[in-house]
Amino acid sequence: MFKVFAEVSSDLERFGARVKNEIDSLGRECELNPPRLQHFDAWGRRVDQIITCTAWKRMKEFSAEEGLVAEAYERRYSNWSRIYQIAKLFLFAPSSGLFSCPLAMTDGVAKVIESLGVPKLLEDVYARLTSRDPGQFWTSGQWMTERRGGSDVGNGTETVAQPLLDGTYSLHGLKWFTSATDSDVALTLARILAADGQVEQGSKGLSLFYLKVRDAEGKLNKIEIHRLKDKLGTRQLPTAELFLDGAKALRISAEGRGVATIAHMLTITRIHNAIGAVAFMRRMIHMARDYVTKREAFGKLLKDHPLHTQTLARMEVQTRGVFLLLMEMGRLLGLEETEKATVQDQHMLRLLTPVVKLYTGKQAVAVISEGLECFGGQGFMEDTGLTTLARDAQVFTIWEGTTNILSLDVLRSIAKSGGKVLDAFFSTAQAKLEVALGAPELEPSVQTVQKALHKLRLFTREMGLKGEEGMQLSARDFAYTLARIYGGVLLLEHAARPSASATDIFTAQRWCQQDLCLVDREDKAGSYSPAAASLDHALVFGG
Ligand code: UCC
Ligand code: FAD
Structure with a gap:
């Protein structure tokens, strides 16, 4: 472990400097230039083009160059590779302009494909999702939520999959939330239409599908982008409503095993959620700690008011605690991925994944809200950039499973x-x-x-x-x-x-x-x- 730490720590320092000097301003640019949707081109043709800013595109290249997904799959440092990747993502997340979201889903899809033994048909996709070459690197979406339910996916999914003669399927339905819709590929759930036109209801009727979002010419795969969501936060991130009007897809789970198969992805994206939550808390504390050395009130610097320092100390205790919870997840995941996990480690990984996701999400909202107050009125001002952290943190408790749903998942894991x-x-x-x-x-x-x-x-x-x-x-x-x-x-x-x-x-x-x-x-x-x-x-x- 110490040898690995010695090897990666200088790289982490280099990376941290790059985040500070190069990435942070790009992240801000993503916030100030949110994506927009162009439905028609100049000639009236329906194009449904999501237009993102240059900074967002640069984030994709940067992520590939830095191996932000690749590191976890190359396993250069055996079981420590996950911790190393998490450390990099931890530095990156609060400056990433929410590009950490597509990375989470990309990592999750790579994990699903790996869990399937990297089938031949998915070899190229897997190689691209885990590539360090910006020209090759692909990102992925995760389309699970429909209008009737994002928690109760088993009953909420209405999308159907029509089998085609060549063994693939055409998908028909409406996906109500799809983030990073500019991604190259996606995983989604649907019910297979039987020859008699019936589908099996409930969770057991769901299978998992892989699809490409666009073809080589950039034409959408029989998908219409209805609109981009008008959101409280995560505005940097294109989140859309999609109508699948015959999108061609590959079934990648056994029939009816869609939820169980995508659960591999949920483990990864929930850990990424915790990375974002804890990293945002840490960033807010860093900024609040800096501010107290500059701002004066009642004749002295804020840092010399013990009550204010106590406020920061309480935030610090919470943040240190959840940081260790997050790193414990990385440690357990790393062991599992290198077949070094004991049965006890595997149980801990299963139990703690929902626990850490839900707890860090809630603590992020509390600590970041306190952090805004540490800046007084300036904490409420848009042009400080502080408000972005607060708006974006709110989503950590909602997506990838709400607090109640994850609490129930804890019970599921026990049962x-x-x-x-x-x-x-x-x-x-x-x-x-x-x-x-x-x-x-x-x-x-x-x-x-x-x-x-x-x-x-x-x-x-x-x-x-x-x-x-x-x-x-x-x-x-x-x-x-x-x-x-x-x-x-x-x-x-x-x-x-x-x-x-x-x-x-x-x-x-x-x-x-x-x-x-x-x-x-x-x-x-x-x-x-x-x-x-x-x-x-x-x-x-x-x-
Ligand atoms: O929100 C989204 C994200 C977008 C952006 C992501 C960015 C991330 C971080 C960014 C950082 C800046 S995507 C949508 C996410 N949606 C959800 O998380 C869904 C929430 N709902 C649930 O989690 C529910 O509990 C469901 C959908 C899993 C419940 O489904 P079912 O079908 O009613 O559940 P069952 O019947 O209990 O489980 C079906 C199978 C079982 O396996 P078998 O059949 O072998 O017994 C379960 O054990 O799935 C298995 N299973 C799991 N396995 C269910 N949940 C899990 C789990 N968590 N881990 C392992
Ligand atoms: P509901 O399921 O309607 O839940 C409403 C409330 O009821 C919640 O508080 C919930 O905790 C509670 N509740 C529900 N069931 C129970 C129960 N059994 N017991 C106790 N309480 C319960 N989804 C995707 O698939 N892909 C994406 O890329 C994606 N991106 C998103 C981006 C953003 C910005 C947001 C906000 C959401 C995104 N989502 C995405 C959707 C997200 O995953 C869902 O919104 C979330 O899972 C909750 O589902 P829901 O909105 O249907 O809420």
């Missing part, structure tokens, strides 16, 4: 593994805490986490008896509990290293002072009981 992912959680957390037990200044915090783990274990046993239904109402608090406890465990492990600093120790101590376990078996108010559900209903709808 599907017969509880093994939770066993892995408890034993991993316990083993990491043992490391921290040797340090006297950490001991009270270790005990706090152990108590929280004990409470969680009792709650899990109790709720387990009630089955998945019984767990649903507690799903959000349960997921937050996993995030807070595991964040504490990682901070303690970090603070227990011989080279840990005093601030590493304070960070761990302070993180552990927050309420770590939000679920309680002895909850007298019965927050998750049917009675509580009916009171919730009365509160919301009772006038």
Whole structure:
């Protein structure tokens, strides 16, 4: 590990300088020159051309040159390659003008293709998605959401796939949200039309398809771009409504295995979401920390007002905690991709992916909002560029699965593994805490986490008896509990290293002072009981 770090750290410094000197201004340009849609050319022909600025196009070249997707697949540094890629994306994301979004989806599609064993028909696509050559590099979209539902994809998908004689399919339907619609290719879900014209409803009726968005002449693949979305944030990113009017596509999953196959992509894009969320938090803190050294109030610099510094310190603790959660995902993913993961690591990866996505998304909104306030009125001004971070951060909680949907995914992972992912959680957390037990200044915090783990274990046993239904109402608090406890465990492990600093120790101590376990078996108010559900209903709808 240390050898790899020594090798990559100088590259990360070089890359960081490039982001600062070259990329950051391009990112701003993307915000100021959002994409637009041209429906007709000068001669009245329907062209549906998405026009993006030069800076956006430059981001694509830059991403290829820097191997922002490739690094994860070349595996030059074995299991550490993912962490290295994540570190680069972490530096890139807040300056990227949201080009980090198409990169997330490109990475996700490469992962799906890899999971299929890179079939011959997809060899060229895979090579392009993971290429370092700007002339070869392709990006991909992920079209899952339809008008009737983006969470409930199984019931919301109306797109049908008509089998063609050559073994391919033509797709017919409307995709309600498609981001980075200027991408070269996409994965999408549809229901195969049987010979009798029927389709199978529900999730089991969905298959996964690969398609090229345009042909070699740039003509759309029987796709109409209805309009670009008018969005609160992510304005740099073309997000469209698409009508598939016979788009030619290749089925790449077994029939009816669309959701399970695209789940490989969801793991990757959810981790990318966490990268964006944590990187935005870090960027906001850097800027707020710089500002306090320049701005004066009441006769002294802001940095000399302890209450203001306390505000920044609280943001810092949250950001350090979620940073370790993010890097833990990178570590686990790297192990899995190089076949070095133990079964316990695999369980942890499955369980923590939704937890880390949902928790970092929510924390990003909170920390970035606090960050805006740190700039006073200037934090509300468009031309500072600060507002972009706030607008864009809001999406981290919505796309790639909302907070509730991911909380339910946590329950799915527990149910599907017969509880093994939770066993892995408890034993991993316990083993990491043992490391921290040797340090006297950490001991009270270790005990706090152990108590929280004990409470969680009792709650899990109790709720387990009630089955998945019984767990649903507690799903959000349960997921937050996993995030807070595991964040504490990682901070303690970090603070227990011989080279840990005093601030590493304070960070761990302070993180552990927050309420770590939000679920309680002895909850007298019965927050998750049917009675509580009916009171919730009365509160919301009772006038
Ligand atoms: O929003 C989008 C993004 C655009 C931009 C991305 C940028 C990212 C970062 C940028 C950084 C700056 S694209 C759309 C994203 N949409 C979603 O995330 C959908 C949210 N809804 C869900 O996640 C739901 O839970 C569904 C759709 C997965 C539920 O579907 P089903 O069919 O009702 O679920 P089932 O029946 O429980 O699961 C079907 C199969 C099962 O496998 P088998 O059949 O083998 O038992 C599940 O175990 O899929 C498997 N499965 C999973 N496997 C379901 N979810 C997962 C999972 N998360 N991991 C592994
Ligand atoms: P709904 O599913 O209608 O959810 C509404 C609310 O109900 C949410 O708060 C949700 O948490 C809650 N809810 C739903 N079901 C439950 C439940 N069972 N229990 C508790 N609460 C529940 N999609 C793509 O496929 N590709 C893209 O490229 C893409 N890009 C996007 C870009 C942007 C900027 C945005 C905003 C969205 C994009 N999306 C994309 C769509 C996004 O993935 C969906 O909006 C998201 O998954 C939520 O789906 P929905 O909008 O249908 O909300």
